[in-house]
Amino acid sequence: MGAATLLSVSGAHAATPSISEVYNHVQNDPVRLNMFLRAFPKGADLHNHLVGAIYAENMLDWAARDNLCVSLKEKRILDHACTHPGDEEVPAAELSHHADAENVLIDALSMRDFVPSSGDASGHDHFFATFARFGAIEDAHAGDMLAEARDRAARDHVTYLELMISPGIGPMIGAGFHHPLKGDDLPTAHQALMPEVPALVQKARAETDQMEAQAKNVLKCGTPQAHPGCAVTVRYLFQTLRTLPPQAVYAQLDAGYATVKADPRFVGLNIVAPEDDPTAMRDYDLHMRMFHFLNGVYPSVKLSLHAGELTTGLVPTDGLRHHIRAAIDVAGASRIGHGVDVALEDDPASLLAEMARLHVMVEVNLTSNDEILGIKGAAHPFPLYRRAGVPMALSTDDEGVSRGDLTQEYVRAAQTYNLSYADLKTLSRTGLEYAFVPGESLWTDHQPGQFVSACRTLPVASASCTTFLKSSEKARLQWALEQRFGTFEATVTHEGLYQ
Known part of the structure; x- marks a missing residue:
């Protein structure tokens, strides 16, 4: 027998x-599948913006703790206490007594219950608008954010987080405005910025120290009461903003590269903000050339670049032709974030073959791509990347804004694309395989x-x-x-x- x-x-x-x-x-029982995949070991979340990983409820709690005011008219947290409380401004500490107002703010600070309306027409615009609405509490609570992200990862059985953060970015942007960039004269821009770079790097490192100390205190790491999040390994990608004038983008990149070289907690660099922004579209190729130049100045800095987070509804078709290819061939990215418009690039078959040959991994953000771009299911290139043999790993993008976690991404992938257990295990392993954490791989x-x-x-x-x-x-x-x-x-x- x-x-x-x-x-x-x-x-x-x-x-x-x-x-x-x-x-x-x-697999076809949503409740038990969710239970199964929540306990399923997940290698890494490699595409996770720390500031977007936080739930709106926590943002409002911190605003209350800091005695800040919230604007019901503008639907955002203000950077000061209420001076004239009334129908339009309410102390955050009083929101617990105003359920309707609190719910309005939670919806405004996240994608919860989003429904297009005349004043809030698209998921894309609502999603990106949330960041300005809670920006007032970011700096004071970076460590609280880190603690929340680590604890959620632990509950989600995630081994490793690679978080995108921007410590000290304000002075970097300011330094750029002090040194105008003349066309493509990047060597001159670098020489002009060099005297300021050590102080900019020190500022970034000091803010990271402060964030980690605050998170350690919140998580009680090193004590008998240590939170599960203490066991999650964390490294950082320095994220720069692509929607500013060229000299400000260049200064961020130069100082960002220097920060990665100086501080082993930073394992790579990225460039963020809406790719369809007019400035980002106009200067895209210039940004790629900046990366190419800085690769020579700061050898071995690794890049994971947002590229191809675009659709025909957002930009003219000419804008869909080469962003992923330029991120790889010009900037030297070894990972691509999103990559949604790959089938619309020039000669997509050769691009996909190149990505497979060079082992350029795609960070797939299924929920985010649905909410921001309206791309999901059969319209998403996930099956195309699989067919082409391009390595992929699932990630969350902005799990607090999206109201999810990495388990949600695994459930969505399993249900949408009929993945086997072996497929899911490969996705999990691939996340760690292409993480920028140093050292040789366990795999051949x-x-x-x-x-x-x-x-x-x-x-x-x-x-x-x-x-x-x-x-x-x-x-x-x-x-x-x-x-x-x-x-x-x-x-x-x-x-x-x-x-």
């Missing part, structure tokens, strides 16, 4: 099912599941594997993920709720 049909002595129980059989059993030739020769003894590390793991932070995180998979799979295959 085969193992698959072997019954116990009582005849009451079948043999333990495989993990794939358990997954297949719950970017092939998750194909262990390097030193480490083919899971779950117990051999002497040679232990030596290898000590030499590589990335491999240690990958090994930990594999151990988590072992525990998860052993647990769920014996859980009666999934049978």
Whole structure:
């Protein structure tokens, strides 16, 4: 009698099912699928803007703690206490007694219950408008934000976070305005900025120190009361803004590169803000040339660039022809964020083949792409990237604004694209494989599941594997993920709720 049909002595129980059989059993049951995927180990969230990761309720709580005022007319948090409280301005601390007003603000600070209207016509505009509405509390609560993001990641069984942050960016922008950029004369711009860069880097590092100290205090790391978030590994991408004049963008990039080189907590660089903004569209190629130049000034800084977060409804068709390709070929990006318009680029087949050959990974943000661009389901290039063999990992983008988490992205991918358990495991592993955390990979030739020769003894590390793991932070995180998979799979295959 085969193992698959072997019954116990009582005849009451079948043999333990495989993990794939358990997954297949719950795949079409939304409640149990969500339970299954919430406990599912997730390697990394590589596309996560810290300021957008925060829920509106927390923003309003911090505003109340700081005795700030909220404007019901402008639907935003103000940077001062109320001077004339009334129908249009209310102390944030009093919102708990005004449920209707509090709900209006939560909707304005997030995508909750968004419905297009004459004054708020698109998900794209509403989404990006939220950031200005809670900007008043960002600086004072960066550490609270970090603590929230880490705790949510822990609850979501995420091993590693690569958060986009912009410490010290104001002085960097200001420095740019002191040094006008003349066309493409980037070497002169660099020389003019050089005397100011050390102080700009120090400012960025000091703000990061302050953020981390505040987060450690909130999470109680190092104490018996430590939050689960303390165990989540975190690194940062320095994010720069693309919607400013060229000299201000250049100064951010130059100082951002220098910050990454100086501080190992920063593992790469990105450029953010709406790609369809007129300034961002006009200067896109100039920005790519800035990256190309700075790659020579600061060798080995890694880039993950927002590119292709566009549709025909946002920009003219000429604007869809080359952004992803330029981010790779000119700027030297090794990861692409979004990449939604890839099929509309010039010669998409050769672009996809190049991405597969060079192992350029795409950070896929399914919920965000739906809410901002209206792209979902069969209209999303997720299946196209899979067919072309381009590596992908799921990420959240702005999970607080979107009212979700990484589990939501896995559930959405599983249900929309009929993914197998093996597919989901590959997505999870791929996140860590293409993370910018330093060290050699546990996998051979970017092939998750194909262990390097030193480490083919899971779950117990051999002497040679232990030596290898000590030499590589990335491999240690990958090994930990594999151990988590072992525990998860052993647990769920014996859980009666999934049978």
